[in-house]
Amino acid sequence: MAERRPSSFNFRALILAGLAVLALLLVLFGPMFLDRFTLNVLTRSMIYAMLAITVDLLWGFTGVLTFGQAAFFGIGAYAAAMILTHMGASPGLIALAFALAIIVPMLVGLVVGWLSFSYKATPLYATVISLVLPIVTTQVVFSGGQWTGSSSGLVGYGTLPFGLVGFFRLAGVCLLVLTVAAWFFVRSDAGKLLVAIRDNEVRCAYLGLNPQRLKIALTTVLAGVAGLAGFLFANSSGVVAPEITGFVFGTELVIWTALGGRGTIIGPVMGTIGIDYLSANLSGELPFLWNLVIGTLFVAMIILLPNGLAALVAKFLPARRGAGAMRLTNLAAAGAQVTAPEEAALLSVKDLGKTYGSLKVLEGLDFDIRPGELVSLVGPNGAGKTSLMRCLSDGTEISSGVVRVAGQEINGRTPNEIVALGVGRKFQVASVFESLAVADCLRLALAARHRPSPVTRESDLALPTAALDILRLTGLDHMLERPVADLSHGLKQSLELAMVVALEPRLILLDEPTAGLTKTERTTIGGILQKLTRELGIAAIVVEHDLDFVRTISSRVVVLHQGRLVLDGTVDAVANSELVKTIYSGGAHG
Amino acid sequence: MIVLLDIVTTAAILFVVASGLLAIFGVLKIINFAHGAWLTLGGYCAVVTTALGLNPWTALPLAFVAGALLGAITEMVIVRPLYRRPLDAILATWGLGIVIGQLITLWFGRDVQFTPNLLSGTVDLFGASYSIYRLFTIAAALIIGCAFAFLLEGTRLGLSTRAVIMNETLARALGIDVARVRLITFMIGTGLTGLAGVLLTPLTSVDPNMGVGWLIGAFMLVMVAGSSFAALAFACLIFGGAQVMVSTFVSPILGGITVAVLCALVLRVSPKGFSRG
Numbered sequence: 001m002a003e004r005r006p007s008s009f010n011f012r013a014l015i016l017a018g019l020a021v022l023a024l025l026l027v028l029f030g031p032m033f034l035d036r037f038t039l040n041v042l043t044r045s046m047i048y049a050m051l052a053i054t055v056d057l058l059w060g061f062t063g064v065l066t067f068g069q070a071a072f073f074g075i076g077a078y079a080a081a082m083i084l085t086h087m088g089a090s091p092g093l094i095a096l097a098f099a100l101a102i103i104v105p106m107l108v109g110l111v112v113g114w115l116s117f118s119y120k121a122t123p124l125y126a127t128v129i130s131l132v133l134p135i136v137t138t139q140v141v142f143s144g145g146q147w148t149g150s151s152s153g154l155v156g157y158g159t160l161p162f163g164l165v166g167f168f169r170l171a172g173v174c175l176l177v178l179t180v181a182a183w184f185f186v187r188s189d190a191g192k193l194l195v196a197i198r199d200n201e202v203r204c205a206y207l208g209l210n211p212q213r214l215k216i217a218l219t220t221v222l223a224g225v226a227g228l229a230g231f232l233f234a235n236s237s238g239v240v241a242p243e244i245t246g247f248v249f250g251t252e253l254v255i256w257t258a259l260g261g262r263g264t265i266i267g268p269v270m271g272t273i274g275i276d277y278l279s280a281n282l283s284g285e286l287p288f289l290w291n292l293v294i295g296t297l298f299v300a301m302i303i304l305l306p307n308g309l310a311a312l313v314a315k316f317l318p319a320r321r322g323a324g325a326m327r328l329t330n331l332a333a334a335g336a337q338v339t340a341p342e343e344a345a346l347l348s349v350k351d352l353g354k355t356y357g358s359l360k361v362l363e364g365l366d367f368d369i370r371p372g373e374l375v376s377l378v379g380p381n382g383a384g385k386t387s388l389m390r391c392l393s394d395g396t397e398i399s400s401g402v403v404r405v406a407g408q409e410i411n412g413r414t415p416n417e418i419v420a421l422g423v424g425r426k427f428q429v430a431s432v433f434e435s436l437a438v439a440d441c442l443r444l445a446l447a448a449r450h451r452p453s454p455v456t457r458e459s460d461l462a463l464p465t466a467a468l469d470i471l472r473l474t475g476l477d478h479m480l481e482r483p484v485a486d487l488s489h490g491l492k493q494s495l496e497l498a499m500v501v502a503l504e505p506r507l508i509l510l511d512e513p514t515a516g517l518t519k520t521e522r523t524t525i526g527g528i529l530q531k532l533t534r535e536l537g538i539a540a541i542v543v544e545h546d547l548d549f550v551r552t553i554s555s556r557v558v559v560l561h562q563g564r565l566v567l568d569g570t571v572d573a574v575a576n577s578e579l580v581k582t583i584y585s586g587g588a589h590g
Numbered sequence: 591m592i593v594l595l596d597i598v599t600t601a602a603i604l605f606v607v608a609s610g611l612l613a614i615f616g617v618l619k620i621i622n623f624a625h626g627a628w629l630t631l632g633g634y635c636a637v638v639t640t641a642l643g644l645n646p647w648t649a650l651p652l653a654f655v656a657g658a659l660l661g662a663i664t665e666m667v668i669v670r671p672l673y674r675r676p677l678d679a680i681l682a683t684w685g686l687g688i689v690i691g692q693l694i695t696l697w698f699g700r701d702v703q704f705t706p707n708l709l710s711g712t713v714d715l716f717g718a719s720y721s722i723y724r725l726f727t728i729a730a731a732l733i734i735g736c737a738f739a740f741l742l743e744g745t746r747l748g749l750s751t752r753a754v755i756m757n758e759t760l761a762r763a764l765g766i767d768v769a770r771v772r773l774i775t776f777m778i779g780t781g782l783t784g785l786a787g788v789l790l791t792p793l794t795s796v797d798p799n800m801g802v803g804w805l806i807g808a809f810m811l812v813m814v815a816g817s818s819f820a821a822l823a824f825a826c827l828i829f830g831g832a833q834v835m836v837s838t839f840v841s842p843i844l845g846g847i848t849v850a851v852l853c854a855l856v857l858r859v860s861p862k863g864f865s866r867g
Contacts, residue, residue, distance in 0.1 A: 142843050299686055
């Protein structure tokens with residue numbers, strides 16, 4: 001399946017380019033054979049389709065279920081309509097209305113984004129906020145008196161002088177431009193960030209990216225796009241009413257997106273235009289039955305076909321992967337090679353404690369780690385090894401004491417800030433991005449330092465030498481276009497290690513890197529770790545149960561027992577210690 | 591004084607409306623976005639009993655049974671495949687809400703229906719007359735609250751349910767039939783919501799969309815309450831109180847969004863809401 005098939009890619013691209021040209025022709029020449037009613041309806045449907053794209057980018061790609069796009073649309077439409085009603089429709093004022101219709105929703109979007117996405121907020125919370133927003137907006141419109149026209153809305157204001165046909169073409173061109181832009185964006189390296197956040201937000205943070213800030217930025221920009229759609233709507237329809245800001249309209253947008261196919265760009269566009277057009281034609285004759293059918297279809301689709309109609313269609317198209325050959329190149333060594341003076345501690349832990357309520361998991365830990373050390377952290381289950389790793393990579397987890405990385409206190413800092421100090425963490429269960437290709441995962445590891453392109457997918461992948469070594473040793477360098485979901489357990493572990501190493505960390509934390517691996521894979525990982533520490537001067541802390549493995553690779557061993565540090569010394573000193581044999585009898589067979 | 595009574599009765603009504611949603615969310619960790627449809631269903635049970643010439647009070651058991659039966663079908667067909675996709679469950683139940691709403695519209699028409707008051711008249715309290723029915727809602731809320739406390743603390747089903755809430759995997763390993771607990775909980779939750787729909791009829795008009803307006807408020811309260819009925823009662827008193835104060839002294843329109851806005855802010859500060867202190 002990972003065979004590169006440039007021809008199939010071209011075929012697929014050809015179909016889509018053909019569709020775009022066809023759509024442009026329809027938009028430009030449609031008014032010659034469509035009647036007024038159809039033109040009217042389709043103008044509206046195409047504006048709604050722009051909103052569906054914004055819903056899809058948030059929900060289908062990034063995984064944030066939102067009902068709030070209706071509110072941004074309504075705010076944009078009302079901002080425009082209020083300027084045009086109360087100040088007039090001279091060219092200057094229309095320009096002002098245009099600007100405000102985009103800026104006001106973006107400002108609201110910024111606030112909503114800040115409210116919705118805080119560190120440790122649940123995904124449900126963003127949905128909750130997206131429900132409150134349209135309800136508040138509608139009530140504000142209702143209580144706006146003559147400014148907003150209250151329940152009857154605003155009507156009869158001056159608009160852009162385009163007429164029915166002009167607005168049809170304007171909406172069509174806007175939709176086409178947005179569709180093409182979104183299509184390129186989600187296939188670009190920067191667009192992969194959205195899917196990465198949906199797949200595994202934690203890993204994003206541990207690659208030094210700030211998922212919260214990315215989602216706030218996305219919400220803000222898409223609020224602006226929704227506002228633009230609102231401006232078009234206010235002009236083309238000549239009326240704004242409270243319903244367009246409301247929660248029910250927000251759910252309709254989600255339904256159209258779901259039926260068309262979330263996670264694709266064309267699906268929601270087609271779904272929205274198709275359903276809104278059919279609704280306009282059928283709901284006159286069978287109003288309740290039509291909604292009943294849509295509701296039933298929606299329920300069935302969510303349960304049986306979560307990716308919508310587009311997923312069905314995609315089955316009949318040739319495979320998407322194989323977009324040209326990905327070339328691996330060597331990344332010129334960056335700042336990470338500047339190592340601290342040898343004697344200075346890279347990591348310094350002073351009196352570290354961690355409690356869950358009244359339960360003490362870690363207590364009074366003190367130790368330093370210098371560059372080039374490979375420290376194994378051992379101890380029976382429940383000794384607090386994983387809690388310690390968590391405290392070292394996420395400053396918000398620390399209950400008491402001080403942890404410094406390269407002299408900087410990390411208490412209270414979020415994982416992405418700690419990654420920026422040069423700490424990389426590999427999780428016990430491989431934490432990668434299941435729906436992306438291997439190359440995309442690796443590129444995301446570089447994204448925090450090398451801004452990914454928002455337009456194209458680069459064909460060169462420049463990685464640090466150490467990461468390239470891992471890929472070559474494990475054979476991943478021949479699987480760059482393979483979807484991560486198809487990789488074996490061992491390969492996922494290696495991929496994650498390569499991603500962490502690609503961050504060029506000064507300290508690397510590994511939680512049971514060899515669990516569930518074969519003997520050969522274990523030896524490979526051990527060799528890589530030794531090379532990283534001895535040749536590149538990276539410090540490593542490895543949580544490990546396999547004492548043979550510990551003995552071969554470590555320069556130092558730290559033993560934890562019941563949340564306290566009981567031994568800290570050379571491999572031999574620890575392996576021969578009676579204390580370790582008693583508390584760790586399960587693993588001590590040497 | 592009247593304001594104080596308004597606060598308590600408003601809180602009682604919110605509690606009655608939200609308790610069915612809480613029962614489901616607390617155990618199944620699923621948000622039943624068709625909650626409004628069950629309220630509507632309850633309202634139409636009152637319409638049906640009136641049309642049949644029965645005592646208006648018989649609508650209560652009828653609505654409970656109808657709600658629970660529909661709930662059983664819903665749990666088995668729609669909710670069960672979606673336990674691992676909670677956001678999709680919100681959408682699927684919202685879709686179900688549309689379907690139920692349209693079916694009711696097809697059957698009864700979209701006009702507003704009228705039902706006889708369960709309890710009419712007023713009573714003189716503190717020198718002012720007050721609706722007997724609003725006072726009765728306090729009793730209804732207390733009865734529902736106590737019934738849940740008894741179910742959870744005093745019965746075998748309650749014990750299994752608490753086990754499922756605390757640790758589902760362990761409960762399964764101990765041989766508790768988690769699927770059955772979920773089904774029964776869903777039925778109780780939806781039955782109760784149908785009952786709440788009947789209790790709402792004297793306060794609002796009955797039409798196919800009567801439930802939707804209550805959905806968001808109930809949803810927000812449940813988000814804040816987590817899985818605890820005590821927390822829900824507390825949240826209803828606080829936010830219901832705020833709603834009455836804002837409606838009385840500022841503006842009724844702003845009062846309508848008080849609950850949602852305050853709950854959202856509380857959740858921003860403390861993501862677990864009131865469920866942990």
